[in-house]
Amino acid sequence: MTTATPSISFFNTLTRRKEKFTPIEKGKVQMYTCGPTVYDYAHIGNFRAFLFEDLLKRWLEYRGYTVTHVMNLTDVDDKTIRGSQKQQIPLQQYTEHYAKAFFEDSKALNIKPANHYPKATSHIPEMVALIKKLIKNGYAYKGQDGSIYYAISKFKNYGKLSHIKVAELKAGARVKTDEYTKEEAQDFALWKAWTPEDGDVFWETELGKGRPGWHIECTAMSMKYLGETFDIHCGGIDNMFPHHENEIAQSEAATGRKFVNYWLHNEHLLVEGRKMAKKLGNFYTLRDLLGKGYDPIAIRYLLLSSHYRAQFNFTFEALDAAGAAVERLRNFVRRLQDAPGKGSGGKVAELLRGVQLGFGEAADDDLNVSVALAVLFDFVREVNVLLDAGVVSRSEADEVGALMNRFDGVLGVVGKVEETETLPKEAEELIEKREAARKAKDWATADALRVRLSELGVVVEDTAQGVRWRLVKQD
RNA sequence: GCUGGGGUGGCCGAACGGUUCAGGCGACAGCCUGCAGAGCUGUUACAUAUGGGUUCAAUUCCCAUCCCCAGCUCCA
Structure with a gap:
């Protein structure tokens, strides 16, 4: 038992400081995470964000919170419209394909599903209502092109999240294209008036014929499912500005209340020391890696094992290492099943206390998973020493196994290692034959049988407790 | 150009200014094993980008230089 109540702290982008986490409602956490734009297969950088969010949620659950998690799917924007036109299929058919792929990929990475996956196209009325409210409150206006824009000059806290001063924004290409329709260059579209390039993608609403802007969707959907103020909002660092800044402006202008208490942003991924880019040849979707034969759980472990706020350098060498690290954990859990059972005289209990404390303190500290894993691996080694000495009892091993299971509820990499897998009949017979050969000290036959078994994937x-077998993936 | 985050052993990565700079992986050796696997132990001789500075003490703070990345362009 811990003496002090554990308290989680997070680095809040809003204040640029680590803050103790206190949810609005005791024991409950409402979190919203920016999901994918379903116009292509998600790449490993996307999944770093989703895995960070998965870890965050799982840690909150480990600490006893009930988490309500909402992740949006952006299924209408320039890219999805362009993509569907290129393939000459309806927008919905196009986005559904990639949404399905996203869910398959998430499952492969053992990402726990969110409670809600709202789609932008299913929430047009909510967005329209919100925009009307913003117009009424004096924060939005209609431009000469018929689009509705948000007037950022009206929102005095604009820039509080990203710490960007509007006056210092560099004048970019955007200014040129929009200077005649918006009052100010940095004003962003809430509602985009239909243009011929949009083809048959439009909604006839009180705001006119058109489609919603990107930022308004997250505001409308998060409010619908989580309320006007909620606990945590996550996303990649690139979303901090302008997306999240704009969300704050929209929400707080509409409700007059604070939108989100804790903003958490994850840093980007580098691949082989460079930013991931198609032209550099280092751009990988999850599917690319799975196609090369990599284990999705190794990918999960790798992307999870470093701190979310630091840039992470993805290399194939590190991916192999991650696979080996996962295997080490699995072997450990497997070994526990054979504990012979004499009792360690309290040593295991002491190790159990220590690892829970150490792992917990590390994860509580802004999800310092690297330190948590170091604590865990120390624990594994020390228990292995006791297992080698043959002093771990059955019940002690069970306790260790139960804890590993709890930790894996957070990490999600070990999975069930009980032999629910079935051994092929053929392999079973070979194992028996090999045991007979070993008894007879006919090593040549025994070794030959072992080779044949490994060819079968066994x-x-x-x-010391007899022969053990496990199935390995066949390439 | 402006703003911000980084550069730690063969690789990936931790580290309130202070005992020998975590942990994982790899390699090598030893123990164990009929052999292997798993596991354990040890090693991997000066690993903190470079040059200064502050300090009794710097990976940590300050300055400069080089390199990488990001935001300022609806890309996690």
């Missing part, structure tokens, strides 16, 4: 290991 690894046999001789331990």
